Amino acid sequence: MAMALCPEKQWKAQEEIDALLGGDHLPTVADRDKLPYVSAIIKETMRWHPTLPLSLARQTDKDDVYEGYFIPRGTMVMPNVWFIAYDADARYDPEEFIPERFLDEDVPTPDPASWVFGFGRRVCPGRFLAENSVFVIVANILAAFDISLPTEGNLSPKFTLDLVSYPEPYECQITPRSDAMARLVESRAIQCNI
Numbered sequence: 001m002a003m004a005l006c007p008e009k010q011w012k013a014q015e016e017i018d019a020l021l022g023g024d025h026l027p028t029v030a031d032r033d034k035l036p037y038v039s040a041i042i043k044e045t046m047r048w049h050p051t052l053p054l055s056l057a058r059q060t061d062k063d064d065v066y067e068g069y070f071i072p073r074g075t076m077v078m079p080n081v082w083f084i085a086y087d088a089d090a091r092y093d094p095e096e097f098i099p100e101r102f103l104d105e106d107v108p109t110p111d112p113a114s115w116v117f118g119f120g121r122r123v124c125p126g127r128f129l130a131e132n133s134v135f136v137i138v139a140n141i142l143a144a145f146d147i148s149l150p151t152e153g154n155l156s157p158k159f160t161l162d163l164v165s166y167p168e169p170y171e172c173q174i175t176p177r178s179d180a181m182a183r184l185v186e187s188r189a190i191q192c193n194i
């Protein structure tokens with residue numbers, strides 16, 4: 001959805017991938033550190049619309065005081081991840097999809113991986129696998145396909161409003177970037193028995 005809505009960000013990521021792989025290889029997890037703009041797109045996707053906007057609830061096991069507020073034992077505490085993602089004081093407009101915010105050396109934006117996977121002892125144990133898997137999927141899709149708006153109608157981003165929030169069904173066009181890329185994806189699919 002973000003790539004269809006922000007084609008110039010998509011082209012920038014594809015340029016980075018092509019410069020590294022020459023347009024005739026598909027990226028692997030070993031390329032993650034060499035594709036900082038692709039990584040910034042993934043971070044921005046996690047920030048732009050957090051999957052768990054209120055993370056997972058906790059209950060205090062003793063009385064506490066936080067910034068002058070008394071929080072009695074047994075209080076349910078909801079981590080407001082959406083508030084972190086949409087920091088009103090951020091240098092870049094939080095409503096806009098701007099991966100560059102993660103590459104700004106002067107005012108670095110905190111990596112969403114520090115809050116999308118939860119907090120404390122029960123933080124997501126699958127986060128490293130998740131980050132590597134998402135990188136491989138996103139980098140491969142960007143290497144092989146162009147994602148664009150539908151030819152008819154428009155794409156207005158809508159998300160579900162449950163505990164887990166994800167895009168409602170939408171239309172877009174996904175086309176191979178070249179015949180060579182299409183053949184490469186087909187041969188990979190045959191190897192994987194898809």
Ligand code: HEM
Nearest residue numbers: 051052055056116117118119122123124125126127129130
């Ligand atoms: C992008 C993908 C993922 C996201 C955004 C995500 C996010 C989360 C979050 C927010 C929690 C709650 C943490 C808390 O209570 O503070 C969680 C828990 C958990 N996640 Fe993930 N997760 C992802 C992928 C995975 C994967 C790939 C695995 C396993 C291979 C996994 C396994 C778990 C397990 C077992 C828990 C429960 C941990 C516990 O309560 O002790 N997750 N995840």
